[in-house]
Amino acid sequence: MGKRIVFIWLLLAFAWVAKSQNYMIKGIVTDSITGEPLPYVAVILKGTTIGATTDLDGAFTLSSSSKVRTLQVSYLGYTEKELKFVPGKAEHLKIQLAPTSINLSEVIIKPGKERYRKKDNPAVTFIKNAIARRESNDPRNHDYFRYDQYEKMVFAMNDYQPKPKKDGKAGKFDFLTEFIDTLEVGKTILPVSLSI
Structure with missing residues (x-):
């Protein structure tokens, strides 16, 4: 009876170790036309939240114990790519993304001329009153005047x-x-x- 319990414990321990083994996925993502590395590309295991982003040199490293065997690679302005891999043999992946082309139609922008409205503008009324009272407000036309200085x-x-x-x-x-x-x-x- 004691040997059976030890055997069951060993079997469970090996199963747990086998299940918890992580595999590494490493690679570099580049532009398919220029060959330049692409920074900040999203690399995730399809259907999961496990992922990574590429660094400034386009390199990424991903560690997982998931059973998913498909990488999903996406980047703004590039076609999304799915890539199947084999765990243990996915340490030097070279992924190339193709740029997407979007044709824009011609856009013509014409400046609209905004009409200046004098009506209901207090600045216009103030200036008109100042011009109308120019002679009476001129200090040279009076014997004396007073002002406050700040x-x-x-x-x-x-x-x-x-x-x-x-x-x-x-x-x-x-x-x-x-x-x-x-x-x-x-x-x-x-x-x-x-x-x-």
Whole structure:
């Protein structure tokens, strides 16, 4: 009885090892006309989600234990290709994809001339009123006039680095760190505006 149990365990172990053996599929995908390698081509086992994409040199490596024996190779602008393979002998595949040709019909684009409408345009009304009142708004036609002047000056502190406090508390001017800007990579600047 003990020999039978050992035999069954060994049989199950060999079956599990045989089932879990992976095979490798390696290859390169190129353009059938130019022979150039095609990057980012989708290479999948047909009907599964097991797949890979080619690298910049068109090479791919795929490892699987699936029973599927058909590769599906697809790339935008190229005809999709299906390829049957034998596990263990699919380590140097050379796959060539043919470009698809699409004939485009002629397209003529004519610029449409958009009519400028003065009606309901506040800018047009504003300019008309300014032109109509040009004489009355001219300061040379009056004995005196008054105006408000606005000036703004901007100063900046280059390479501004806030100093951390020893006790960890916020200082009076820590809010300035919210206004730090950069001019070059790694160079900080703190703009300070002054209005008069």
